[in-house]
Amino acid sequence: MDFKLIILCLLFWSCGDQNKTVEKDPLLDSWEEVTKASEGTTVHFMMWQGSPVVNEYINNYVIPTLKKEHNIDLQIVSGQGPEIVQMVMGEKEAGVKNSQIDIVWINGETFFQLKKIEGLWGPFVQKLPNATYINFDDPHISIDFQQSIEGMESPWGMSQFALIYDSLEVPNPPRNLEALEQYIKAKPGTFTISNDFSGMSLLKSFLAELSGSPNGLDGPFDAEKYEVLSKKLWEYINRNKKYFWKEGVTFPKEHSKMDQMFASGELSISFGFSEGAIEEKVNRGLYPKSTRAYAWENGTVLNSNYIGIVHNAPNKAGALQVINFLISPEAQLTKADPNGMDANPVLDLQKLPEAWRKKFEELPKRKYGAELSELSKNAIQEPAPEYMIKLYDDFRTFVIEK
Amino acid sequence: MTISEPLSLKNKASNIGFIFFGLIGILPFVAAFVYALLYSFGLVGAANSGFTTEFWISTWQSGAFIKSLVYSTVVAGTSIFISVSIALWLTLKFRKELEHPILAFAMYLPLAIPGIVAAFFTFQLLAKAGFFSRIAYAFGWITEARQFPDLVNDPYAIGIIATFISIVTPFLLLLFLNVYKNERVDELAQLSQSLGANKQQTVWRVSLPVVLNKTWTLIGLYFIFLLGAYEVPLILGQESPQMLSVLIIREIKQYDLSRLSEGYVVAVIYTVIVTTAAVLLFSRKNDVKHEG
Amino acid sequence: MKANWKFFFLAALVILVVFPFAYLLLLSMASEWRFPELWPAYFGMRNWEQVVSSETGLISSFLVSTGISFSVATMSTFIGFFISRGIAYHPYKRTITLLTYFPYILAPVVFAACLSYFFLKLGLFGKPVGVFVAQFMVAFPYALIFFSSFWGEKTKSYEELVATLGGNQLQAFRKVLLPIAKNMLIICFFQTFLISWFEYGLTSIIGVGKVQTLTIKVFLFIKESNFYYGALSCCLLILPPVLLLYINKRYVFNKLI
Numbered sequence A: 001m002d003f004k005l006i007i008l009c010l011l012f013w014s015c016g017d018q019n020k021t022v023e024k025d026p027l028l029d030s031w032e033e034v035t036k037a038s039e040g041t042t043v044h045f046m047m048w049q050g051s052p053v054v055n056e057y058i059n060n061y062v063i064p065t066l067k068k069e070h071n072i073d074l075q076i077v078s079g080q081g082p083e084i085v086q087m088v089m090g091e092k093e094a095g096v097k098n099s100q101i102d103i104v105w106i107n108g109e110t111f112f113q114l115k116k117i118e119g120l121w122g123p124f125v126q127k128l129p130n131a132t133y134i135n136f137d138d139p140h141i142s143i144d145f146q147q148s149i150e151g152m153e154s155p156w157g158m159s160q161f162a163l164i165y166d167s168l169e170v171p172n173p174p175r176n177l178e179a180l181e182q183y184i185k186a187k188p189g190t191f192t193i194s195n196d197f198s199g200m201s202l203l204k205s206f207l208a209e210l211s212g213s214p215n216g217l218d219g220p221f222d223a224e225k226y227e228v229l230s231k232k233l234w235e236y237i238n239r240n241k242k243y244f245w246k247e248g249v250t251f252p253k254e255h256s257k258m259d260q261m262f263a264s265g266e267l268s269i270s271f272g273f274s275e276g277a278i279e280e281k282v283n284r285g286l287y288p289k290s291t292r293a294y295a296w297e298n299g300t301v302l303n304s305n306y307i308g309i310v311h312n313a314p315n316k317a318g319a320l321q322v323i324n325f326l327i328s329p330e331a332q333l334t335k336a337d338p339n340g341m342d343a344n345p346v347l348d349l350q351k352l353p354e355a356w357r358k359k360f361e362e363l364p365k366r367k368y369g370a371e372l373s374e375l376s377k378n379a380i381q382e383p384a385p386e387y388m389i390k391l392y393d394d395f396r397t398f399v400i401e402k
Numbered sequence B: 001m002t003i004s005e006p007l008s009l010k011n012k013a014s015n016i017g018f019i020f021f022g023l024i025g026i027l028p029f030v031a032a033f034v035y036a037l038l039y040s041f042g043l044v045g046a047a048n049s050g051f052t053t054e055f056w057i058s059t060w061q062s063g064a065f066i067k068s069l070v071y072s073t074v075v076a077g078t079s080i081f082i083s084v085s086i087a088l089w090l091t092l093k094f095r096k097e098l099e100h101p102i103l104a105f106a107m108y109l110p111l112a113i114p115g116i117v118a119a120f121f122t123f124q125l126l127a128k129a130g131f132f133s134r135i136a137y138a139f140g141w142i143t144e145a146r147q148f149p150d151l152v153n154d155p156y157a158i159g160i161i162a163t164f165i166s167i168v169t170p171f172l173l174l175l176f177l178n179v180y181k182n183e184r185v186d187e188l189a190q191l192s193q194s195l196g197a198n199k200q201q202t203v204w205r206v207s208l209p210v211v212l213n214k215t216w217t218l219i220g221l222y223f224i225f226l227l228g229a230y231e232v233p234l235i236l237g238q239e240s241p242q243m244l245s246v247l248i249i250r251e252i253k254q255y256d257l258s259r260l261s262e263g264y265v266v267a268v269i270y271t272v273i274v275t276t277a278a279v280l281l282f283s284r285k286n287d288v289k290h291e292g
Numbered sequence C: 001m002k003a004n005w006k007f008f009f010l011a012a013l014v015i016l017v018v019f020p021f022a023y024l025l026l027l028s029m030a031s032e033w034r035f036p037e038l039w040p041a042y043f044g045m046r047n048w049e050q051v052v053s054s055e056t057g058l059i060s061s062f063l064v065s066t067g068i069s070f071s072v073a074t075m076s077t078f079i080g081f082f083i084s085r086g087i088a089y090h091p092y093k094r095t096i097t098l099l100t101y102f103p104y105i106l107a108p109v110v111f112a113a114c115l116s117y118f119f120l121k122l123g124l125f126g127k128p129v130g131v132f133v134a135q136f137m138v139a140f141p142y143a144l145i146f147f148s149s150f151w152g153e154k155t156k157s158y159e160e161l162v163a164t165l166g167g168n169q170l171q172a173f174r175k176v177l178l179p180i181a182k183n184m185l186i187i188c189f190f191q192t193f194l195i196s197w198f199e200y201g202l203t204s205i206i207g208v209g210k211v212q213t214l215t216i217k218v219f220l221f222i223k224e225s226n227f228y229y230g231a232l233s234c235c236l237l238i239l240p241p242v243l244l245l246y247i248n249k250r251y252v253f254n255k256l257i
Helices: A002-016 A031-038 A052-070 A081-093 A108-116 A129-133 A177-186 A197-211 A223-243 A255-263 A279-283 A316-326 A329-336 A354-361 A372-378 A385-400 B008-040 B054-062 B064-094 B101-112 B115-126 B131-138 B158-182 B185-194 B199-227 B231-236 B244-252 B257-283 C002-028 C046-053 C058-088 C093-105 C108-121 C128-148 C153-164 C169-198 C201-206 C214-223 C227-247
Strands: A042-047 A073-078 A103-106 A153-160 A162-166 A269-272 A291-294 A300-310
Touching: A031 A316, A042 A081, A042 A316, A052 A073, A052 A316, A052 A329, A081 A103, A081 A108, A081 B257, A081 C108, A103 A108, A103 A316, A108 A300, A108 A385, A129 A316, A153 A316, A153 A372, A177 A197, A177 A223, A197 A223, A197 A255, A197 A269, A197 A300, A197 A385, A223 A385, A255 A269, A300 A316, A300 A372, A316 A329, A329 A354, B008 B257, B008 C058, B008 C093, B008 C108, B008 C128, B054 B064, B054 B257, B064 B158, B064 B199, B064 B244, B064 B257, B064 C002, B101 B158, B101 C002, B101 C227, B115 B131, B115 B158, B115 B231, B115 C002, B115 C214, B115 C227, B158 B185, B158 B199, B158 B231, B185 B199, B199 B257, B199 C093, B231 B244, B231 C214, B244 B257, B244 C108, B257 C093, B257 C108, C002 C227, C046 C058, C046 C227, C058 C093, C058 C128, C058 C169, C058 C214, C058 C227, C093 C128, C108 C128, C108 C201, C128 C169, C128 C201, C153 C169, C169 C227, C201 C214, C214 C227
Parallel strands: A042 A073, A042 A103
Antiparallel strands: A103 A300, A153 A300, A162 A269, A162 A291
């Protein structure tokens, strides 16, 4: 009897969460219905929390403003890329109807994997009132890692990958692989590649250069091409890694660590998205005022980052409302402030009402970082996601563990 | 001898107790192991498609697991060896002085520091832009951060070992002092000396064996803990080789969904190793005694 | 001469022990401390003030940690106490004790990774109650092992005495066993509290970053290279154990692990 009781309790306990009825699809509703349904709810947002400026923007602007204007509690959950995919997949395997999270900050390779396991809900983007300000004809917006977004994820920001250097210490930074080789031989120990998303993005630029043209990696994944090019790339890195940081015996796990080492002068070249993300760090005095950002000669990737709604999000109405807020002129303007998160808006200024366009145009210019418009002359498209996944694996197998 | 049973209620109560123990103490462990085992053979997991031994073979062939196992064993073993040596030396040399109230309190203080804080602190101290590096700079020994030697995320696991030692030594010291007192090692030592043994002999043949004999189960247990340590190597380790827990979690959380099973292979082997070690450690008569 | 050497050595030892506490406190009050400066450009209470005022969430983390650890400690101490009796008197005592060690010796993070499927299935993922259950699964065996030395011929004879005098089981516990065990109960409470308080691996996986205990916060700050807040959360993390030490050293010295 006791045993049965315990089992019963356990069953009751476990089912409690899954018995909630799934609310009806707000896609079928009008936007007023979405607004009504989202009021007073909580939305869980799983995002990368590795950058103080991003956290600052979310914690001190987005969360309080959403609360004030829409009465929505936005809860941040830390996690990125593979963690998001694993989370969604784990829930799928366990048959969880109401996810732990509602919206996720992703880019191409996560989008690809989430689509593969049917982990996203949508299409929803056209439903958002503020989507009218976005130019979906721009391939950097509507094509994510060579995949059409098809309304399954909403663009949130756009940025180009850039390398950064101290212009006083390195007057003439390397812009191609040959120059890099000479450079690190002359200044051993001052360059490395982080074993994370940023590092892999640099490797993509290298791979594109090895292909011989900025468009060399465009189109669907080409396994044969990858084999040939990556072989050259690993050969290049292994040949030179003894001149890397720590003689290439190890590589930093996270990009934030590279920032730290660039700040302390351990590294003389670093890199990052958001055109290198140097503005705030120079302002804070972390980086010297002589820090500059530049693109690789053959181009560095220019991409957008997106927000998606997971297929089993318990609060889809709230999710829509939050995403709509995040792409509102107001939120994008605050996000674009060079003294804040300093992120390029995804909105098309031509589509904005006059008043808003003015405000965007009146934003102060970056003092140290390069503007996207200059840098994008040397931009390449994000190659297909398989390149990224392969690079991750092979960088470990052929470089780190060698 | 059987226990008297004054009430019929008692049997029931103890049954509930055992069911509860089974549910919380044993079932999760078995469930976790079986799940990992099934996953490692591709029998569960959304990206898997049925029974296969390919993950076991590829894990074996990649060599990352063996490297990690050897690395973890060496790091944990070195840390334990050094910690035991330091703690024993302090016990033998300073046990009288350590009874002073200030010292007695100070000895306990390190126990308030968990691994994650210790690792963070080690990093702040030993990194190339850390505190020691700044001191070296101030003295003019180095002129740039990059000249400071590699002490964290380094190939010899210096940072990890230093942190492990700083965590384990205080505990062992207290343990040894306790045993020393409870087992009256002082009296034994005096006895052996009055029987004609010299100081050297007394230490090596009497004091050390008594103390170690009483504590080796706990030392072994600590070795197992360090073998599976996670936070410290995560913060202070390098990308390859990695300690076992770090390796397992990295593989279970990797991008390539079709290879998650390799992480579970390592998890299964690790679990088997650790449980075998525990069985060996505790199946000897030596019960862990606790003096409340 | 020899005594002198010993004195200096021990003084150095004390400094070595106190140094981490002082350094972390210093770092938590610092800001803009760039290499190669020996002293931070800013030193004061700014970081601590921000903890109270802004959205760092450290206060709520402190409360979440306290709540979870308190529940884990209470439950595992009491349930552990009663159930350890059954085990101690059981003919297969040794085998059962060995089994209790298994979940306890496994790296918690690996344990959690292999268990997360079941936690998802039970709807416990990403919830404080899930983290509580997970930590309980580690703290509970600890309590069992801790109390195993309490039960023996002595307690048995007490129980029999109570029975002979006409008392029932409940009275035996309330009037005799619990009072004898009081000290052990307190120690076990604090030690299981600390097991939970210091736990990172299990919490990070079962809590998926939603249940942000202090250890999780420390890691988040390390990840974003915000060392000042990292040090600050470290200070919050080591404050309770230091207090416990001050009250009674034995609360923190864990002879089992």
